[in-house]
Amino acid sequence: MAVYAYCILDNNVSYTTFTNLTFSIDGSLVGSFSHTPDGSGTFLYNQTVYANDSVPNGDHTFIIHSPRGMNASLVLFDYVEYMYDDISA
Numbered sequence: 001m002a003v004y005a006y007c008i009l010d011n012n013v014s015y016t017t018f019t020n021l022t023f024s025i026d027g028s029l030v031g032s033f034s035h036t037p038d039g040s041g042t043f044l045y046n047q048t049v050y051a052n053d054s055v056p057n058g059d060h061t062f063i064i065h066s067p068r069g070m071n072a073s074l075v076l077f078d079y080v081e082y083m084y085d086d087i088s089a
Helices: none
Strands: 002-010 019-025 028-035 043-052 062-065 076-083
Touching (some): 002 019, 002 062
Antiparallel strands (some): 002 043, 002 076, 019 028
């Protein structure tokens, strides 16, 4: 099974556009992502913020979290994609 998470990233610096994310599967931390804007003012669409190709087949809980802290974080969630092996075929 595979799980991919996508976000839109903002490169404006006139407001909060820093992105800081953590990811968990079934209660275990499995990754993190951060993006600091480059000042170009452009939006980056369809950006992979998490990719995992080694999730065992079965039911899972996938959580995207923006941790609290000293920096505010902008989260422009786009979509999650998952793929699995159909063992019944």
